[in-house]
Amino acid sequence: MAIADQTLHELVSLERGEVDRSIYSDPDIYEQEMKEIFGRSWLFLCHETQIPKRGDFVEAPMGRDNVLVVRQRDGSIKALLNTCAHRGNAVCRADEGNAKNFMCTYHGWTYDIAGNLVGVPGQKELYHDELDMSAHGLRGVAQLDTYKGFVFATSDPSAPPLAEFLGRTGRAGLDMIACQGDMEVIPGVQKFVIPCNWKFAVDNLFDWYHPQITHLSAMSLDMFANQAMPESKRVDIDGVATQEGAQLRLPGGPAGGDNVDELVFVDIFGHALAGPTRDTYVGVTGSDSWRDSEQAREALGPVARRAAGHTNIFPTLWINPAGGQISLRVPRGPFETEIWWYSFVPREAPPEHRALVLAMANHVFGPAGLLEQEDGENWNQSTMTTTGLASRRIPHVLKMNLGRGKVVNDVDSMDPPYIECGINEHGQLWTYAAWAQWMSGCSWDELRERTIPPAVL
Amino acid sequence: MTVDTSTRAEAALLADALRQFEVERFYTKEAALLDAHDYEQWVQLFSDDTHYFMPIRRTRLRRELDKEFTQPGEMAYFDESKEFLLTRVAKITSGLAWAEDPPSRTRHIITNVRVVEDRGDELEVHSNFLLYRTRLKSEETTWIGSRRDLLRRTEGSFLIARRHILLEQTLLLSQNLSNFF
Numbered sequence: 001m002a003i004a005d006q007t008l009h010e011l012v013s014l015e016r017g018e019v020d021r022s023i024y025s026d027p028d029i030y031e032q033e034m035k036e037i038f039g040r041s042w043l044f045l046c047h048e049t050q051i052p053k054r055g056d057f058v059e060a061p062m063g064r065d066n067v068l069v070v071r072q073r074d075g076s077i078k079a080l081l082n083t084c085a086h087r088g089n090a091v092c093r094a095d096e097g098n099a100k101n102f103m104c105t106y107h108g109w110t111y112d113i114a115g116n117l118v119g120v121p122g123q124k125e126l127y128h129d130e131l132d133m134s135a136h137g138l139r140g141v142a143q144l145d146t147y148k149g150f151v152f153a154t155s156d157p158s159a160p161p162l163a164e165f166l167g168r169t170g171r172a173g174l175d176m177i178a179c180q181g182d183m184e185v186i187p188g189v190q191k192f193v194i195p196c197n198w199k200f201a202v203d204n205l206f207d208w209y210h211p212q213i214t215h216l217s218a219m220s221l222d223m224f225a226n227q228a229m230p231e232s233k234r235v236d237i238d239g240v241a242t243q244e245g246a247q248l249r250l251p252g253g254p255a256g257g258d259n260v261d262e263l264v265f266v267d268i269f270g271h272a273l274a275g276p277t278r279d280t281y282v283g284v285t286g287s288d289s290w291r292d293s294e295q296a297r298e299a300l301g302p303v304a305r306r307a308a309g310h311t312n313i314f315p316t317l318w319i320n321p322a323g324g325q326i327s328l329r330v331p332r333g334p335f336e337t338e339i340w341w342y343s344f345v346p347r348e349a350p351p352e353h354r355a356l357v358l359a360m361a362n363h364v365f366g367p368a369g370l371l372e373q374e375d376g377e378n379w380n381q382s383t384m385t386t387t388g389l390a391s392r393r394i395p396h397v398l399k400m401n402l403g404r405g406k407v408v409n410d411v412d413s414m415d416p417p418y419i420e421c422g423i424n425e426h427g428q429l430w431t432y433a434a435w436a437q438w439m440s441g442c443s444w445d446e447l448r449e450r451t452i453p454p455a456v457l
Numbered sequence: 458m459t460v461d462t463s464t465r466a467e468a469a470l471l472a473d474a475l476r477q478f479e480v481e482r483f484y485t486k487e488a489a490l491l492d493a494h495d496y497e498q499w500v501q502l503f504s505d506d507t508h509y510f511m512p513i514r515r516t517r518l519r520r521e522l523d524k525e526f527t528q529p530g531e532m533a534y535f536d537e538s539k540e541f542l543l544t545r546v547a548k549i550t551s552g553l554a555w556a557e558d559p560p561s562r563t564r565h566i567i568t569n570v571r572v573v574e575d576r577g578d579e580l581e582v583h584s585n586f587l588l589y590r591t592r593l594k595s596e597e598t599t600w601i602g603s604r605r606d607l608l609r610r611t612e613g614s615f616l617i618a619r620r621h622i623l624l625e626q627t628l629l630l631s632q633n634l635s636n637f638f
Binding site (some may be wrong): 093094095096097098186187188189190191192193194195214216217218220221222223338341343358359361362363366367368370372373374376377378380 | 511512517518527530534541544549554555556593627628629630632633
C-alpha cells in the first residue's frame with residue numbers, strides 16, 4: 001500500500017529538524033523503499049578491478065535482486081539477474097570467481113557469460129526445437145554504467161544517465177578515491193550483519209558528533225593520537241558523566257566547537273557529504289598529498305579538495321577518502337542491514353605505504369575495527385526502541401546548526417552546493433528530506449527539482 | 458626383541474600423551490583467561506613476533522577452493538602483530554569500550570586438538586573451537602571454526618607464535634567481533 005504524500009511530508013520536517021521514528025521499523029515503509037528507492041536508484045555493484053579477466057564475476061545485491069557482474073570477452077561489463085529463465089533457480093551460487101558459463105543446477109539450462117541461453121537438455125527430443133532460446137537468456141539490468149572504475153546499475157530504464165544522477169557531490173565523492181592513484185580493490189570484501197535499520201547506518205556516516213563518545217576507547221589509544229583535537233578546540237562536555245558519576249575526559253577529536261571548520265555538501269537526489277576539512281583532519285594514514293595533485297585539481301573544485309568528510313551517494317554508498325575505503329549498506333529487512341567494506345590501494349604504492357593502508361583498513365572499520373565495534377549496538381538499540389508504542393512517538397532529532405546553514409550553490413562551479421560551519425546535522429537531515437521525496441514516487445524530473453537545496457538549512 | 462619393540466612403542470605413545478596433555482592444558486588455561494576477561498594475562502601468551510590472523514572467507518566453487526580464504530597481505534577481520542594485540546587489550550580494558558560494557562558473557566570450548574608437526578622447539582597444532590557469546594537481554598552469537606597455531610616451547614609452557622583463525626562463515630553473522638578467538 002503506497003503511503004500518501006501528505007503522510008510522507010509529516011514524517012520528515014526540515015523546519016523542525018525532526019524525523020518520525022516509525023520510518024525505521026514500519027514494514028509498509030520498508031516495502032515502499034524497496035520499490036521507490038532500491039527499485040529505481042543507481043546502485044553500486046563493484047569496482048572494475050575486482051573482475052579484471054574475461055569471465056571474472058562477483059555477485060552484488062540490488063534491492064532483493066541479486067546480479068552477477070561479469071567481465072565480457074570484449075572487456076566490457078554486464079550485470080545479469082542471477083535467476084534461471086526456466087524455474088528461477090540461481091544459476092551461480094558462488095560469491096565470486098571465474099566462469100566460462102553459468103549452468104543452472106536444477107535442469108541444466110546453460111548460459112554463456114553474456115547471459116545467452118546456449119544449452120537446454122532435450123531441446124530437440126523434449127522441446128522439439130520449438131523453445132526459442134533467444135527469448136530465454138538471463139535478464140540484464142535496465143542500465144549499467146561506470147564512473148572512474150566504479151560500476152553502477154539501475155533497474156529503472158527511465159533513470160537519468162549515471163554521471164547526471166551522481167551530480168557534483170556523487171562525482172566528487174568517487175573522485176576522492178579515484179584521484180589517490182591508479183586505484184585497485186585489495187582482495188577481500190568484509191561482510192557482516194547488524195540487526196538495525198539501514199537508515200541508522202547511513203545517518204551515522206555524516207555524524208562527527210559521536211566519535212568522541214561512541215569511540216572514546218579507541219580515541220584514547222596512541223594509534224589515533226594524530227587525530228587529537230587541540231585543547232582550545234575541544235567541545236565543552238561539562239555534565240557528561242558515566243552511571244557511577246565519573247566525569248568523562250576527552251582525549252580529543254574528531255569533534256570540535258564552532259571554531260572548527262566543517263564542510264557539508266547537500267545535493268540533488270539526496271547525495272551529501274559532511275565532515276572536517278583537511279586543515280583539521282587527514283585521517284589515520286597521515287597524508288592527503290593526493291589532494292594537491294594535477295589529477296585532483298582537474299577533477300575536484302577548490303572546495304571539494306578541502307573536504308575531508310564522508311560522502312553518501314544516495315541511498316547507501318559511503319565513501320571515506322581518508323581511509324581509501326567505501327562501504328555499502330545493504331538492507332535485508334527493516335531490522336537487518338549488511339555492511340560490505342571495500343578497501344583500495346594505489347597500484348603504484350611502495351610496499352610500506354601498501355602495508356600502512358592495509359593495516360588501517362583492517363583496524364579502523366569492519367566488524368573487528370577499533371572504531372566500528374561500538375557502532376552496531378547503538379544502531380541496533382536505536383532501531384529496536386522504535387517498535388515501542390510510546391518510544392516511537394518521540395521524534396528522531398537533528399537540530400544541530402538548524403536554520404544556520406547558508407547554502408552556497410554556484411551552478412557554474414564544479415564544486416557542489418556547500419555549507420561551511422561547525423559540527424552539524426545537515427547531512428543526515430538532507431538525506432531524510434530527499435528520502436521522503438524518493439518515497440513519493442514522483443518522476444525523475446520532479447525528484448531532481450525537489451532535491452535542489454534551499455538557500456538556508 | 459618383541460619386548461623391546463613394544464616398550465619403545467609404549468614410550469613413544471607415552472611421550473605423545475604427555476605432549477598432548479601439555480598442549481591441551483595450555484589451551485584450557487588460555488580459554489579460562491579469555492572467559493574471565495583477563496586480557497592482560499592472555500596477551501602475554503603470545504610471542505613478540507606473533508601473527509594473529511582471521512582471513513575473510515568467500516563461497517567459491519569446489520574447483521576454486523584454493524581461493525576461499527584471503528591471504529596475509531589482503532583484507533582480513535584480524536591481522537594483528539603483538540603490538541596491535543596489546544592495543545586491542547588496552548581498548549577493551551579502558552573502561553570506555555561500550556561494545557564490551559556491559560561485558561559479553563563468553564565461553565570458549567577448545568576441542569579436536571591435534572599436534573600435526575613437532576619440530577622440537579616449535580609445534581604446529583590444529584584445534585577446533587566453539588565460542589559462545591550472549592550480550593544484554595537476548596543477543597546470542599555462536600562462532601565455530603578452527604585454529605592453526607604455531608606453539609613455541611618456552612620455560613615449561615608455550616608461546617603462541619602464530620594463530621590463524623578460520624571461521625565457518627562467509628558473511629559474518631554477527632554485528633561485531635569484539636572478543637578474541
